[in-house]
Amino acid sequence: MVEHELAAELLGDDAAPASRDVAEYALWLGDDALILSQQLMQWVARAPELEEDVALANIALDQLGHARSLLRYAGTADGRSEDDLAFWRDDLQFRAAWLFCLPNGDFAHTIVRQLVAASFQFALYSALQSSADATLAAIAAKAVKEVEYHRDHAVQWTLRLAGGTDESRRRMLVALRDTWPYVDELFRDEPVIDRLEGIAVRPSALRAEVDRVLDAVFTEAELDRPEVAPSSGGGRRGIPFPALGAILAEMQVLARAHPGVTW
């Protein structure tokens, strides 16, 4: 019987290793997906209804799949496995944008975070499908169909909460205002992007497409885009969102308490 490495699961062994710059970019996207997945899992058994437990767990599972592919690819640059990258990096070494690290809050906060995250990821993976890097293009072509479904889910709940009761609409407005400062960071270019022409998607180039989608949803939901100052951000440069350390502590504790454990 052939022994199979878990780490070798999602990509052919013949995939070319990532360069340092490509690995850095794969970490951006992989860390976004990993942290979002970890956060969404916390809704299981706590969502407003059973169907939402299932929905959010399904979305988390898709995000975990994307994270595994991306982290595995990032690790080929220096011989680290997806588990090394997920469980043995500290917050300063993560590259997730702050939006993905925002606390779950109430259900409206989670839905607004999902609306922005999925709209961003859909535009990003749509464009990344034509990357000159075959591995990134393959991961994106797979992921884009899944995040489109996540976007549908968030749009439906946005319409429902905004057009529901006075209380659901009030909470939606609070969640929008609290989340909006973290939107700008998603579209900021960093120096590594200049070195990845044709391989990475320039974040600033996605803004118009994401705005178009969000504006259509806001019009339908009779919501206004909040006017709030953007946060400093810095997740891509290793300036972690304050709560990231606590998120990682919970995610990593088992792997660190029992190095090499499998389950």
Add this chain to the structure above:
Amino acid sequence: MVSVRDAAGIRPAPDLETARRTAGEVADPEVPVLTIADLGILRDVAVDGDAVTVTLTPTYSGCPAVDAIRDDVVLALTRAGFARVDVRLTLAPAWTTDWMSEDGKAKLRAYGIAPPTGRAAVRGPIPVTLGVACPRCGTLRTREVSRFGSTACKALYECQECGEPFDHFKVH
């Protein structure tokens, strides 16, 4: 046909057709009426002497059934007489329910799961849901209870004629 000479004399190595059939008959552990050939995730089978390489593609990026399917393929082909079985996973081209066989769709319906309707297409930001026929009574008067079901590939529906809840294999 390739033959392998060993101490016991000459015995024929299993051929490509055997390998294809054996791999294709492995069942999806989450929807056991479907084989991986029905599902359209068996992308390639290649035989070299007594070694075989099988290429699979996952349905969804995080699908946990992939591990079980990979082990089942290795087991089935080892039993069929292959000395070396390699299972590779590829993400490209991305799986779509358009690859599900008509036979597979009929099996799903008989099992009580509404098969994917129509062809996968990119939709606009405001979702439009197509009618899904109840696998039991056939009516289109059904209601989506949840866009997400017991596995990543299914949504939960309810029939408004016969009152039964049922899974719908989503168009993907």
